Amino acid sequence: MTSPSSKATARTSSEARAVGRTRTLLPAGTTTGTGAVRRTTLPGGLRVVTETVPSVRSATFGIWAHVGSRDETPALNGATHYLEHLLFKGTRTRSALDISAAIDAVGGEMNAFTAKEYTCYYARVLDTDLPLAIDVVCDMLTGSLIRAEDVDVERGAILEEIAMTEDDPGDCVHDLFAHTMFGDNALGRPVLGTVDTVNALTADRIRRFYRKHYDPTHLVVACAGNVDHDTVVRQVHAAFAGAGLLGDGNAEPIAPRGGRRTLRAAGRLELLNRRTEQAHVVLGMPGLARTDERRWALGVLNTALGGGMSSRLFQEVREKRGLAYSVYSYTSGFADCGLFGVYAGCRPSQVHDVLRICRDELDQVAAQGLTDDEIARAVGQLRGSAVLGLEDTGALMNRIGKSELCWGEQMSVDDMLTRIAAVTPDEVRSVARDILGQRPSLSVIGPLKDKQAARLHDAVA
Known part of the structure; x- marks a missing residue:
């Protein structure tokens, strides 16, 4: 006899198979928890990776974008980090206050970070509040408005962040070292950008950058904690399909960065x-x-x-x-x-x-x-x-x-x-x-x- 919960599990598993290609990457018992690491590739090339740890009562949901400051031209220096800020400023269905209040109301944490080769947006919540975290973070990534007035307001906050970094020489010296080693190229420029480049960025330029780098083939959804892989896949699929971003079933995820680079910075x-x-x-x-x-x-x-x-x-x-x-x-x-x-x-x-x-x-x-x-x-x-x-x-x-x-x-x-x-x-x-x-x-x-x-x-x- 099959229990109702078993029927529900079987149903969500079949639904996950119907919307993507699923693989178990690491079987149970080989991770820090007792669950498995599984990956599903959805139509449109969006990857969903989860690690199940049944012994905890929290879950962290994140979306990783295959874009960082090294993808910027000199004129766009700081655009990736600027965009990170703007995705918190509002969507078609939520204001900036709605986004923060939704996670605050359940005692969760939400943040993002930009690096030289990737960007990540995440929320950490109780396991029972995971559907809310998925909905909010996916909405931010797929439905951001990037309005001109928000660009102007957030410009001030980013300039203050640059000033704060400049006031911390123990932090600033690492940016200086990157420039010493890499010179005036993408890896040698600061992730935050400069006062001049941030002041020159417009809403139109940031929107074009957003459309280029935030399609599903450039994204990885990662979720860890007391989570069910098939349920996460189903919710992510619904969020991205509702935004019209999973139309191309033949699209493949972008490959990891490659190439060869010889760094020569002796005696600088x-x-x-x-x-x-x-x-x-x-x-x-x-x-x-x-x-x-x-x-x-x-x-x-x-x-x-x-x-x-x-x-x-x-x-x-x-x-x-x-x-x-x-x-x-x-x-x-x-x-x-x-x-x-x-x-x-x-x-x-x-x-x-x-x-x-x-x-x-x-x-x-x-x-x-x-x-x-x-x-x-x-x-x-x-x-x-x-x-x-x-x-x-x-x-x-x-x-x-x-x-x-x-x-x-x-x-x-x-x-x-x-x-x-x-x-x-x-x-x-x-x-x-x-x-x-x-x-x-x-x-x-x-x-x-x-x-x-x-x-x-x-x-x-």
Whole structure:
């Protein structure tokens, strides 16, 4: 005898099959939860990916767009981020207040972020309120009005956001470093745009940008938590079909970004002289693309070198000498290139000592590598942080959405942990020679005097 709930499940499963192609990517038991990761491709090329975690009472629903600041021309710099703001300003059926009030009324959270290669809009709610989150976020993505008056109003908010970033040199120095490494091209320009480019953007130009980059083939829907895949598919299909966006049944999703790019930025130096209490520095060099198989070894190297309180840079710069409060290393991987950087914030009088120590450590690790103990500790730290970072539905949604958009596939947490654990000391030493053996470039923000500024060239010699 079939229970009513079983009949309902069978019905929604058949409905999902009727509107798209469904695959189970990761079976139950292989993820951080006890459910599966499944993908359905709807007519029109829209992908819906879910991860079911029955043990929680929340759900996070997000839509990822295959567009970021690197897709902008110089005149359109900042358009992707501007558009992110405007999609919250109202649709055919909801005002800006209606959008925010709907999620606030159920205690949910809603936000968005723009990066260099993608944009994401999301809402986190109780599992019982997931239909509302789907309806609101899909309405924003498919029915935004982008009215001229909203463009004018939001321009002021974005200019204030740019000013806020400019007032935070610890944040601003990373934009400066991107420009130092990439120059005046899309990856070297700020995600927010500049005062001049934001002031020049019009409603018509933003609408054209919206129509070009927000069709279903460029989008990935990601949902994680106490969710049913077939139900999510059915609701998303209804939302996009109602907006008239699923008409072409033969359309295929856009492929992950590809291409080859060789980044050459040896010995470049950029100094932005400002009256700040600290000097903020980033010393770095080209890294690896996010698809490079050596990224696992680079992750271990980065963790051991500057990823925690036991890392070399933290110990040498802060613990032993007290020259900086914040010092760390990081990697940024794009589709075809990457960055490796070391950041430190210190008193202007100490900037040359900090840079000398950082450069000495990079050179030493490039020449001699890390010890086996350092590598083992970094592997353990990286494996633990990878899992602990996936303890909420928002992180799970980010993981499966970004994986689908950027790699076109899903990797289980178990497989990820296996890949990290499989990194050998020889692989770490090899990637250290390749990455850290390059001549670095340097970006600095701070109140440096002429003689101090002249000496900065020593760090990149």
